[in-house]
Amino acid sequence: MDDVELRELVPRVLSVLVRRGADFATAEDAVQEALIRALSAWDGEPPSDPTAWVITVAWRAFLDMTRSDAARRDREVRFDSEPPAGAVPSADDTLRLYFLCAHPDLTSSSAVALTLRAVGGLTTRQIAQAYLVPESTMAQRISRAKRTVSQAGVDRPGDVGTVMRVLYLVFNEGYSGDVDLAAEAIRLTRQLAALTDNPEVDGLLALMLLHHARRRSRTRPDGSIVPLADQDRSVWDTELIAEGIEIAQAALARDDLGEYQAQAAIAALHADAPSVEETDWVQIVEWYDELLRFADTSIVRLNRAVAVGEADGGHAGLAALAAVDEHVPRREAVAAYLHEKNGDLELAARLYADAARNAPNLAERDHQTRQAARLNQLLRQPR
Amino acid sequence: MAKYLLLKHYRGAPAPVNNIPMDQWTPDEVDAHIKFMNDFAARLESSGEFIDGQALSPDGVWVRSDGEGRAPVTDGPFAETKDLIAGWMVIDVDSYERAIELAGELSAAPGAGGEPIHEWLEVRPFMAAPPNFTH
Numbered sequence: 001m002d003d004v005e006l007r008e009l010v011p012r013v014l015s016v017l018v019r020r021g022a023d024f025a026t027a028e029d030a031v032q033e034a035l036i037r038a039l040s041a042w043d044g045e046p047p048s049d050p051t052a053w054v055i056t057v058a059w060r061a062f063l064d065m066t067r068s069d070a071a072r073r074d075r076e077v078r079f080d081s082e083p084p085a086g087a088v089p090s091a092d093d094t095l096r097l098y099f100l101c102a103h104p105d106l107t108s109s110s111a112v113a114l115t116l117r118a119v120g121g122l123t124t125r126q127i128a129q130a131y132l133v134p135e136s137t138m139a140q141r142i143s144r145a146k147r148t149v150s151q152a153g154v155d156r157p158g159d160v161g162t163v164m165r166v167l168y169l170v171f172n173e174g175y176s177g178d179v180d181l182a183a184e185a186i187r188l189t190r191q192l193a194a195l196t197d198n199p200e201v202d203g204l205l206a207l208m209l210l211h212h213a214r215r216r217s218r219t220r221p222d223g224s225i226v227p228l229a230d231q232d233r234s235v236w237d238t239e240l241i242a243e244g245i246e247i248a249q250a251a252l253a254r255d256d257l258g259e260y261q262a263q264a265a266i267a268a269l270h271a272d273a274p275s276v277e278e279t280d281w282v283q284i285v286e287w288y289d290e291l292l293r294f295a296d297t298s299i300v301r302l303n304r305a306v307a308v309g310e311a312d313g314g315h316a317g318l319a320a321l322a323a324v325d326e327h328v329p330r331r332e333a334v335a336a337y338l339h340e341k342n343g344d345l346e347l348a349a350r351l352y353a354d355a356a357r358n359a360p361n362l363a364e365r366d367h368q369t370r371q372a373a374r375l376n377q378l379l380r381q382p383r
Numbered sequence: 384m385a386k387y388l389l390l391k392h393y394r395g396a397p398a399p400v401n402n403i404p405m406d407q408w409t410p411d412e413v414d415a416h417i418k419f420m421n422d423f424a425a426r427l428e429s430s431g432e433f434i435d436g437q438a439l440s441p442d443g444v445w446v447r448s449d450g451e452g453r454a455p456v457t458d459g460p461f462a463e464t465k466d467l468i469a470g471w472m473v474i475d476v477d478s479y480e481r482a483i484e485l486a487g488e489l490s491a492a493p494g495a496g497g498e499p500i501h502e503w504l505e506v507r508p509f510m511a512a513p514p515n516f517t518h
Contacts, residue, residue: 372406
């Protein structure tokens with residue numbers, strides 16, 4: 001049993017403890033404690049029923065925590081020391097745990113941290129490293145989140161929409177430290193898809209798989225960005241693409257469209273194309289129009305303008321761009337690209353330089369600077 | 384060991400020797416510059432002298448309280464603000480001389496024509512923690 005398999009037990013065990021009446025915050029600590037003990041006690045050889053083992057150990061850890069707590073507060077122990085019979089993990093309980101960790105009273109950073117710990121089974125240190133914050137800060141964020149959830153009451157959990165937003169946030173964070181957050185988000189979304197019957201959850205899973213399949217081609221070893229047109233498609237993960245497309249198609253066939261399914265459809269059209277020229281841009285524009293029905297945001301409109309530029313030429317793309325909010329991030333980069341397409345290299349170079357100045361991260365800043373440098377070099381050459 | 388902040392400015396520092404904006408360099412010169420910066424940080428990490436390095440976006444605002452129960456007031460950004468910090472590196476080194484030496488190396492990052500930029504960096508010592516002493 002590896003680390004990931006062990007972590008898969010976490011939400012099931014935690015939901016059993018909560019169902020037995022344990023308070024969420026202490027139960028969560030107890031499950032972490034049981035995981036640590038499992039790692040040293042099993043030493044590579046798990047017991048025949050690992051779930052039952054972890055439940056028993058977590059329950060005892062919970063009782064110990066409650067007792068020492070109770071002793072401090074001079075209270076009586078309220079729980080039997082042996083777990084009641086018949087308490088086995090159920091899918092509904094695990095699902096409720098997802099909802100709880102994406103509680104509407106939580107800020108998104110708190111919901112993300114709590115989900116990674118209570119559903120994902122990651123340690124506070126791993127989560128802190130992944131988000132580049134001190135471990136003590138992350139520990140505080142998680143314990144505050146647990147208090148908020150406990151106080152808000154478990155009767156009013158979040159819904160599947162908030163859960164999907166949280167998982168997508170985790171996915172987009174990518175990867176730093178020793179935890180691959182994108183892979184973790186996929187694992188948790190797979191688990192969620194198995195627990196629910198919702199085409200949007202399937203759409204989200206498909207979207208993640210299709211993005212993840214292209215991951216190796218998106219950056220160079222030094223971290224610099226490779227735009228879609230220049231990506232080496234031979235290193236795209238064809239197995240993930242096939243799986244993503246299959247899940248997306250099955251979801252779309254249910255005729256209950258939503259924003260994640262529409263995004264998955266767009267990602268599938270990119271993943272399926274042998275080259276950027278052979279991409280079905282007309283259909284991609286149509287999917288962006290569908291997406292706008294569910295998520296009419298400046299970012300969607302900005303991406304749509306790029307697709308229109310590819311489908312109908314730079315002028316059409318610029319016309320679509322004209323309707324996009326001036327202040328949306330990366331707008332200058334899109335404008336630069338479309339003007340370059342039209343052959344207006346001087347304006348494009350200026351816009352790339354503006355895009356570099358306003359870039360939201362270093363990799364994009366460097367990329368846009370290179371784009372400006374490339375055009376300025378072209379312009380300096382005698383014609 | 385003592386900690387120092389190496390500050391790079393968008394505006395406010397004296398003009399560098401090789402003063403051509405980055406978008407006017409060739410793409411290869413841009414790559415060489417980025418590689419130099421990455422290698423520099425990696426070298427300080429391996430020598431055990433690196434603490435932190437961050438870049439800042441140029442747009443920021445001024446904020447002040449407007450009294451209890453009222454939303455904070457924001458102002459700016461001001462194009463005329465003389466000083467604008469671009470980023471920093473925090474190092475932990477044996478001596479002031481070592482901090483100056485490293486800042487000098489960083490200032491020599493390659494720019495246009497592959498020539499060192501020789502930009503001005505600001506070096507600021509951290510206030511040290513009070514020493515442990517017994518009465």
